[in-house]
Amino acid sequence: MFNILEFNKRQKLVLLVVFLTISLFFSQLLPLKSSIVWGVILAFLTDLFLYVILRKDVRGSFFYPILILPFFYTIAFSLFYMLFPERFLSRFIISGVYAFGLYSLLLTQNIFAISSIRTINLLRSARIVSFVITILVLLFLINIIFSFNPPFYMITVLIFAISFLLNVQSFWSYTLSSQNLKEIVVYSASISLALSELSIVLTIWPVNPTIYSIFLTGMFYVFSGLSHNWFEKRLFKGILWEYVWVAFISILLLVVFSKWGI
Numbered sequence: 574m575f576n577i578l579e580f581n582k583r584q585k586l587v588l589l590v591v592f593l594t595i596s597l598f599f600s601q602l603l604p605l606k607s608s609i610v611w612g613v614i615l616a617f618l619t620d621l622f623l624y625v626i627l628r629k630d631v632r633g634s635f636f637y638p639i640l641i642l643p644f645f646y647t648i649a650f651s652l653f654y655m656l657f658p659e660r661f662l663s664r665f666i667i668s669g670v671y672a673f674g675l676y677s678l679l680l681t682q683n684i685f686a687i688s689s690i691r692t693i694n695l696l697r698s699a700r701i702v703s704f705v706i707t708i709l710v711l712l713f714l715i716n717i718i719f720s721f722n723p724p725f726y727m728i729t730v731l732i733f734a735i736s737f738l739l740n741v742q743s744f745w746s747y748t749l750s751s752q753n754l755k756e757i758v759v760y761s762a763s764i765s766l767a768l769s770e771l772s773i774v775l776t777i778w779p780v781n782p783t784i785y786s787i788f789l790t791g792m793f794y795v796f797s798g799l800s801h802n803w804f805e806k807r808l809f810k811g812i813l814w815e816y817v818w819v820a821f822i823s824i825l826l827l828v829v830f831s832k833w834g835i
Contacts, residue, residue, distance in 0.1 A: 577589065585626045586679045593619060594672040601654050601664055601798040610649025619647045619675075623682065630686040635754075638745040639682045641738050642707060646678055649713035656720060678706050689749040700746050704801070707739050712790040719782035725773060732789070733769035737761050740797060747804045779832035791823030 580588065593615060600611040620640040624631075631639065650671045661773055684699040718731050721792050739762035748757070775785050795816045802808040 582626060582683065583658060586667050586676065586683070589619075589622050589626065590672050590676045590679065592622075593675060593787065594668050597647070597651055597654075597671060598664065598668045600651065605655070608655070609652065612648060614649040616644045616707055619643045627683060627686045630683075630690065633688045634686075634749075635751040636686065636689065638742040641742040642703065642710065643675075643678060643682065645710050645714065645735065645739065646675060646706065649710045649717070652717045653713045656717070669703045674706060674709070677702055681706075684703045685746055685749060700801075703746055704743060704797075707743055707797075708790060708794055709737065711739060711793055712786050713801060715789050716782050716786035719775075719785045725776040728776060732772045733765045736768050737765040740764050743797060744800070744804065747801070760800050764793070764800065767796060768793060778827070778829050780827065784827060788823050788827045791819055791826075795820045795823075 596615055597612070599609050600615070603611060620643060623640065623643055627636075627639070629639070654664065654667060657667065681699040681703045684693065684695050687693055687701075688696045688699075714735055715732065718728055723731075741757060744757040746762055766823055771789060771792060772785075775788070778785075798819075799808065799813070802812055
């Protein structure tokens with residue numbers, strides 16, 4: 574028998590990915606409510622085991638944002654499963670995507686944990702991967718929220734809360750400490766407020782949840798991306814035009830796929 578305590582950090586991360594992927598796959602055999610509850614439990618287990626694995630690296634540092642994205646990543650996939658047909662192949666493919674993304678995400682969180690105590694060369698790449706996964710998670714969660722069609726005030730609160738937390742962890746990756754925390758909170762709250770206000774308009778806009786989620790995620794990408802470049806002092810004219818085009822395409826998709834179209 575093998576001793577898990579003797580595994581190195583990478584082996585423990587692989588073992589965690591395997592455990593969570595298998596658990597997520599079989600959770601879809603449960604009734605709907607039980608499946609949702611189990612998805613939430615898995616999200617908490619993701620953070621718990623990740624903390625246990627990284628605890629030596631994060632000891633004495635402001636590490637809490639490291640746990641935000643893995644939590645929402647597992648929640649997003651566990652709920653997104655419900656929007657797919659109950660077919661073995663489709664869920665097997667989704668589980669594979671979940672496993673690949675989770676492993677990439679855990680590696681980036683490991684890089685953030687190490688970078689909080691010493692400088693390493695992979696930090697910029699980790700930020701890019703983390704931001705891409707953040708966009709994917711938000712896309713899934715917004716799609717799920719609009720698919721369940723809750724009251725508009727609940728939509729607003731959920732989108733504000735989710736986007737705020739995702740923004741906090743995303744901006745934190747540029748400081749990796751509690752420095753500038755007030756500024757991070759202000760930026761995150763401002764972007765989240767803008768998204769939640771847009772979500773109120775979308776509750777009466779005649780398009781399907783997929784277009785809702787694409788539009789709001791596109792706006793999140795624009796607002797957060799511009800803020801990231803401002804943090805890095807890289808907000809040049811060429812970069813600014815990139816985000817202008819993303820905003821234009823997001824708005825165009827929203828209008829084209831509405832019932833009145835163009």
